[in-house]
Amino acid sequence: MSKHQQKPASFLERLIFNNRPAVIVLCVLISAFLFYQAAQVRPQTSFEKMIPLGHPYIQKMLEHRNDLANLGNTVRISVEAVDGDIFSKEYMETLRQINDEVFYIPGVDRSGLKSLWSPSVRWTEVTEQGFSGGEVIPQTYDGSPASLEELRDNVLKSGQIGRLVGNNFKSSIIDVPLLESYPDPKDQGKLVPLDYQKFSHELEEKIRDKYQAQNPNVKIHIIGFAKKVGDLIDGLLGVALFFAVAIGITFVLLLWFTRCFKSALAVVCTTLIAVIWQLGLLKTLGFGLDPYSMLVPFLVFAIGISHGVQKINGIAIASGEATDSLSAARMAFRQLFIPGLVALLSDAVGFVTLLLIDIGVIRELAIGASMGVAVIILTNLILLPVMISYIGISKKAVKISREDAVRDHPFWxxxxxxxxxxxxxxxxxxxxxxxxxxxxxxxNLKIGDLDQGAPELRPDSRYNLDNDFVIRNYSTSSDVLVIMVKTAAEGCSTYQTLSAMDQLSWTLENTPGVQSAISMVTVSRQVIKGMNEGSLKWETLSRNQDVLNNSIARADGLYNADCSVAPLLVFLNDHKAETLSRVVAEAESFIKENNKEGLEFILAAGNAGIEAATNEVIDQSETTMLLAVYAAVGLMCLITFRxxxxxxxxxxxxxxxxxxxxxxxxxxxxxxxxxxxxxxxxxxxxxxxxxxxxxxxxxxxxxxxxxxxxxxxxxxxxxxxxxxxxxxxxxxxxxxxxxxxxxxxxxxxxxxxxxxxxxxxxxxxxxxxxxxxxxxxxxxxxxxxx
Missing domain, CATH: 1.20.1640.10 (Multidrug efflux transporter AcrB transmembrane domain)
Structure with missing residues (x-):
């Protein structure tokens, strides 16, 4: 026996091994409660958990959330006509049915729903008598050839080509803004959070599957944060399969390593108990599993197996010197508990450093992983040796351990x-x-996404194929950076404000990676041109305030109720990290030079704005987090080894x-x-x-x-x-x-x-x-x- 093994038993060792039945009973009771809790864990997430709420961009976006219609969490449904174009009775009827079906899906912000069938989608034209306009789909529409021809004319005059209508007229989009929580009619109007997985399934069942089967000439493409998260959750449910495969592989390798069925089974069982305890604690503390923390149970299993193998190996070695399984378990506990405890505490402290990152899903992952490590201390460092003290290790394993201890290993x-x-x-x-x-x-390592679409999914996934379709067929991409222009009440229509917005639009439109920029300036210039017989030389901003006021009257959705906030929408080619960095840098440079009292340009909203904020947080946190991890782990090692x-x-x-x-x-x-x-x-x-x-x-x-x-x-x-x-x-x-x-x-x-x-x-x-x-x-x- 080593000098370390001959040390007298510590208080903790005596407490555990002198009360083994109590330890077993206590673990059984805890397991019964946490197993019940774990059975109720469900995948869940929210839009706000996925974004850095403390970042100035996000805080400004949330502050002006009510001023930014349809620029937050939205889904876009593109309905494609496989043969022909959208100007057919059958296509328009299918589009109407889809629009109505989506309207009643729980979680949809119905006031902001927009498609060709929405009354708010209008056309405008200049005539000898002045401006005229109306709904793109008029009340008189009946699907006849004449009404379809009228519809075609209205679409051409609506300015929606490339936005709600595909550039080739073979598809149109339904914009679906979402609510983070909504009144549940089944529960007396109680607010319930949006269930992204359920919402994604409803889109598949009620929209894609139903209407593609009903009309073979229609193909439906769906993109947006909620759809992406729903697909992620569905795909990550396959983690259970990988988890089962990992358990099987681990058990077989443990049998080969230990040469003992009992000890291999004990390691796997105690580690699975740790996983169940971790899931049960998550539920007890009010957490769920989001797409990113669904991998934590496997990490807990990995760490548990690591320490379980060390325990079994130590007990097998000690069995060569001990008289019985209890003595062997105590000797191994005495030798390995402190190194194991230090290693686990180092793991936990390392995971806790993830709390430095101001993103909800990462913080929940840190909490889940830390709780998992904590329960391993109880299951694999305490419960496992107590179990082995009862069931022992096979004679064959002890014999092999004794032979290994005395023979010279060429490999080692x-x-x-x-x-x-x-x-x-x-x-x-x-x-x-x-x-x-x-x-x-x-x-060469980059911060953020390096590919188009959803890099979390495979390039050939249905979501990324849908996203590719939208990019190819519409002028305005799904990657939108929104810059908010804030003024005093009724100040957004002044020449000073509109002129500055025009300059910023021009600057960004000439920045690589930007498709186009749209704001109330865009509408104002078009209207002024229209009021002057469509002459191109009048496509500019007027210094006459009355003209400006009249010109923005048709800019619905591009300024708020009291004209104090006006969004400038910047459509990007993609949301790659370098594209976002370049565009944000240009915007910030302009803002630094042009912000003044009464006129403030504010970054940023839109999905690209959220991505830019997230990239900044990760860039700032990466080094800090890594230093904190090493400092914490190093401190634990220093305290242990002195x-x-x-x-x-x-x-x-x-x-x-x-x-x-x-x-x-x-x-x-x-x-x-x-x-x-x-x-x-x-x-x-x-x-x-x-x-x-x-x-x-x-x-x-x-x-x-x-x-x-x-x-x-x-x-x-x-x-x-x-x-x-x-x-x-x-x-x-x-x-x-x-x-x-x-x-x-x-x-x-x-x-x-x-x-x-x-x-x-x-x-x-x-x-x-x-x-x-x-x-x-x-x-x-x-x-x-x-």
Missing amino acids: RLISNFAHPVVAPVSVVIAIVALVGGVWYGQ SIAATLCVMLPLVLTSVLGNALMAYMGIGVKVATLPVIALGVGIGVDYGIYIYSRLETYLRQGLSLQEAYFETLKSTGKAVLFTGVCLAIGVATWIFSAIKFQADMGLMLTFMFLWNMFGAIWLLPALARFLINPEKLRNKASA
């Missing part, structure tokens, strides 16, 4: 050369070269992993965004486990007087095989995500696979090389003898 002897005085400097030089190369290539050298041995391989992870993301074209940012913290948090377990055992052998290489060989024989097994096992399990229909899950699977493997390899390869330069074995031996 080879790996121990990483601590050799000649090999260690080479390893450090390779690590430095890799670090420099990773930092250099990692400069050695700066030991802390560096554990931390530096993690730093290399983070740098190479960023380089891999840059190479794979994966941007840093809401979906991928947490992976950085998760990778560090989970990876520190390997280093802590290896160093704690290495230090034990060094204190016994062994040389560094021999001490590392003994470490590999005991803990090293568990670390190697855990890294490979978890990487295989998470690699299944790469085949997910959801691209961001596949991206996370790729990144986590890399981090699991590289953290494991870094701990085995680089830690002993660093120890050769940083650790003084003689000093450790002197401390041990003292």
Whole structure:
């Protein structure tokens, strides 16, 4: 027995193992309650949870939410005529039915619903008698050839071509603004939050499936935040399948590793209990599962398996020296509880740093992951050894463990050369070269989305195909940046205001990545031209206030009730990070020079404005979060080992992993965004486990007087095989995500696979090389003898 194993039992050890029945009963009672709670967990999210509410852009957008009609959370339904164009009786009737069907879907802001059938969609023309106009679809419409010809004329005069009507006249759009919460008629008008998954299913069943089956000449395309989130939730329900596959793979590998069915089953069961407890606690605290935190249960399972393997490995080794299973469990608990506790606390503290990011879904992910780590302390560090103390480990596993303890392993002897005085400097030089190369290539890493459409989904997903259709067939894209122009009441129509808006529009329209810009200026110029016989030389702003007042009277929806806020809509080619940065920089430069008392340009609303704000928050938070993760994990290691050298041995391989992870993301074209940012913290948090377990055992052998290489060989024989097994096992399990229909899950699977493997390899390869330069074995031996 090692000197560490011969220490007297601590109070916690005596409390647990002297009251094993009470521990089991307590866990059963907790499980019964949390299992019930976990069964009620449902996928849920909200628009506001996905955006950085503390960012000035978002705060201004919410402040003026009532002044920005249809510029928030909207869905666009494009109804395409497969053969012919939209000017047919059958198409227009189908469009009317879809418009009416959508109107009654719960969660739709019915006052803002807009399509060709909406009375607010009007046409205007200039005649000898002045302006005339009316509804695009008049009250006299009856589907006859004459009325269809009238409809065609009205559409041409409406200014809706490229907006509500496709450029090729083969499709039209229904704009569907949504409410974050709405009165539930089934529950006495009580406000209920919008269920994105249910809403998405209603769009599929009541709109797409129903009307495409009813009219084969119609094809329906649906885009918008709510539809994207609904598709994400549907796709992420496939996580359950990947989770089951991961459990199966893990169990088979555990059987191979432990050679004991009982202990393999105990590890899997206690880890699944931890997952259920985590889900139950989420429900108890009022949280649900959103598209991004649905991956947390697997991370909890991964961390639990990691620590469970270490426990079983420790108990198997101790069984070779102990007289019974209880003694073996206590010996392993005595040796591994503190390293395991430190590793888990480091995980938890690392996850908590995600709270620094002001985005609701990331903060909920941090809370969920931290709770998961907390319950692993109870299930895998306490409940598992108590269970093994009852059921024991098979004689075959104990026999193999005893044989492994005495025989010379050629593989581990080879790996121990990483601590050799000649090999260690080479390893450090390779690590430095890799670090420099990773930092250099990692400069190509971008913040935000790098592709059109929804990068969270596959390029060939139905949503992205729908989005591509809208981009190709309409002049105004679905990526809209809204700049709010704020004045005193009745001040938005002054020449000073309109002239400044005109200058900003011109500046942005000449910025790469911008399709067009629309504001009340656009309408004013057209109306003034119309009032002057359509002469192009009059297509400008008048300095006569009466003319200006008359010209904006038809700019419905482009200013608020008291003419104090007017939105300027900037339609972008896409929402790629570089496009948003370029356009926002131009806008901010103009705003800095032109804002004055009584005239204020405010960024930003629209989905592109929200994306720009999110990118800024992530850009500002990434470095802070990473530094906080390393500071927290480093502090935990420093408190535990009371050695700066030991802390560096554990931390530096993690730093290399983070740098190479960023380089891999840059190479794979994966941007840093809401979906991928947490992976950085998760990778560090989970990876520190390997280093802590290896160093704690290495230090034990060094204190016994062994040389560094021999001490590392003994470490590999005991803990090293568990670390190697855990890294490979978890990487295989998470690699299944790469085949997910959801691209961001596949991206996370790729990144986590890399981090699991590289953290494991870094701990085995680089830690002993660093120890050769940083650790003084003689000093450790002197401390041990003292």
